[in-house]
Amino acid sequence: MVKRNAFYAQSGGVTAVINASACGVIETARKHKDKIGKVYAGRNGIIGALTEDLIDTSKESAKAIAALRSTPSGAFGSCRFKLKGLEENQREYARLIDVFKAHNIGYFFYNGGGDSADTCYKVSQLSEKMGYPVQAIHVPKTVDNDLPITDCCPGFGSVAKYIAVSTLEASFDVRSMAKTSTKVFVLEVMGRHAGWIAAAGGLVEEQGIPVVILFPEIEFDQKKFLARVDAMVKKHGYCSVVVSEGCHYPDGKFLAEQGSRDAFGHAQLGGAAPVVANMVKEALGYKFHWAVADYLQRAARHIASKTDVEQAYALGKAAVELALKGENAVMPTVQRVSDKPYKWKVGVAPLSKVANVEKFMPRNFITKDGFGITEKCRAYLTPLIKGEDYPAYKNGLPQYVQLKNAAATKKLENFKI
């Protein structure tokens, strides 16, 4: 069999541009119909592969697939599900091979973050370890921007733009109110271990806005923090605080922890903003407002970064091209060529060096006092939020596409996960 089908799945938390990567994968595969047959998408990620719940993307029109480029979230459904190692979990891998065989799947495109890179890496070994020929290519995606080797991750530029724009707007608001009312505004942002998203709030300092950032990389020091906020309010009359959900005390305790854990065993966070805001109120007496952006930040396709959309698409496209070149166990990356003017090209990283490695903010991206970003960080971030890429609107709302997501006919027995 020369011409084999492809499998594509979305994994982990979705983003404003993961569908742009899907668009890149599917449109590029369609351009190479001589070599790639159908693209099957996993319904709800890898679970769709295990349960043989495959979406036949060939049933979608070219227009619908093109519209993925400007639609946030995971159009085929995502999941939080991590395959165990080959040794511990032969059964699931054997099932994957059964499904791949049944549907003549020779290409595996997995669109996710660090955990997913690990899953993709394990699938890439099926050929060697279990004798099934499959090429596994990872397409990077994470709002946290915490994958190694790639200069940035698709998904991050848009959330960074959302946080920068929101911090700017809310800071204008609190400044208007500060004379008689709110003096401190606290915005909680995502970022479990890495402070990239929080750092984006620092981009508004260029406009003269006082911002205090609380990074997960810097142990929280309440006394220093309060002194900093007080100094800012005394100088400017107001102050904005951007707090990462992963901000924690020296003993590792998060400022706010809801207690539950997700499928990967990560603590589910949320609620650092009210903790910080009340801290300010109690110690300094300043009236506060706080916001928790949560999903709004990573779903905000309406204010996506053009750079980010282009990179998401390009890496989806590159993944297919790498597969066609015979590559396995790799991930296309963004390689920065220059800051000013911003230039980048597509690179390649071996999955063995990507899986389960987290990239944190370098210490020299954070100011000495730990509450701001440096010029180096600003030079890194600025190009990533550059450009607007507005979706089409109808009746005041964005026209995001909802696919038909028709199921491919099942050929195997049911499988229990």
Place this chain on the structure above:
Amino acid sequence: MVKRNAFYAQSGGVTAVINASACGVIETARKHKDKIGKVYAGRNGIIGALTEDLIDTSKESAKAIAALRSTPSGAFGSCRFKLKGLEENQREYARLIDVFKAHNIGYFFYNGGGDSADTCYKVSQLSEKMGYPVQAIHVPKTVDNDLPITDCCPGFGSVAKYIAVSTLEASFDVRSMAKTSTKVFVLEVMGRHAGWIAAAGGLVEEQGIPVVILFPEIEFDQKKFLARVDAMVKKHGYCSVVVSEGCHYPDGKFLAEQGSRDAFGHAQLGGAAPVVANMVKEALGYKFHWAVADYLQRAARHIASKTDVEQAYALGKAAVELALKGENAVMPTVQRVSDKPYKWKVGVAPLSKVANVEKFMPRNFITKDGFGITEKCRAYLTPLIKGEDYPAYKNGLPQYVQLKNAAATKKLENFKI
């Protein structure tokens, strides 16, 4: 003296388009230099008038004033400060007259909500009750949309658009995750007593998205609410909840109350979302995410409604034109002419009928079960969020204007508020 100066001030919580009204006032006044001298803006609202802290807007370029149209927040500063009645507080009114006299102010434009309409109304009586000739015109502004007579309030359309877009995007996100992770997303929105903002979340139902809305107008019934969410999740696999900060139990107790009160004596709310989310988790076991939009929603000029921006500007312009016609104690309004196509014109309301009157959602705008919006409501809301009016961007961020805000020379003794 034929040609007199004008005073303009922003009051209460600011919005994405209150500066568009300021733009309408100042640009229109500049077009009538034969009749109106300078426009002085109160620094931090009415407090600027009392303390003689007047901003001389004639020092701002035409370009800077034009840029107000696409800049959120209150460019001159706002305040939460309510003048007491004329009888109780002669001293402050006497001071206002001193300041008006010293700066030859004959026009008073006050840009605010219900409390401000009351203040404006009191100022409009200075002529009759204290012998100082001043024409007071109120320019409506409130995200809550709770002013009477006017079909809608500038500021509301943009926050409604923000909430509708955010609910749409977050719902796409939670739908992607629902199979193995988050099933219920809770978004908390503003609206102390009126549920207009929460209602905007219902606009996404047209796209097949299951939404449960908690209005301040409907007493919270936990049992019915949980049953509704459960039914939605069982049917659709996921569900979004839009909860108004003013949602409360039958005894009047808010779902979440931070305990402090603002200068108008209103309870400062915030935190209903985590309460609702945890309620769902405990009773139904569904994994949740929650967001509190807070200032982000009312400051979000980046996603402002074009209709709203146009109306905000038009009512600022109309206020000046009413003044030139010799009117006093009035407020320009939006009069809806038709829904489809949406047509509106500028009307006029007497301030005596506006001050301290709150407009709630009519019961027939809310579905029988109390958790959704009716077709009637949809027909009302849709035109208000229609059209996009993007600000200019530079380096990935909106180019919002920061005025010089030069102070006019003081002529009087200091005054203690």
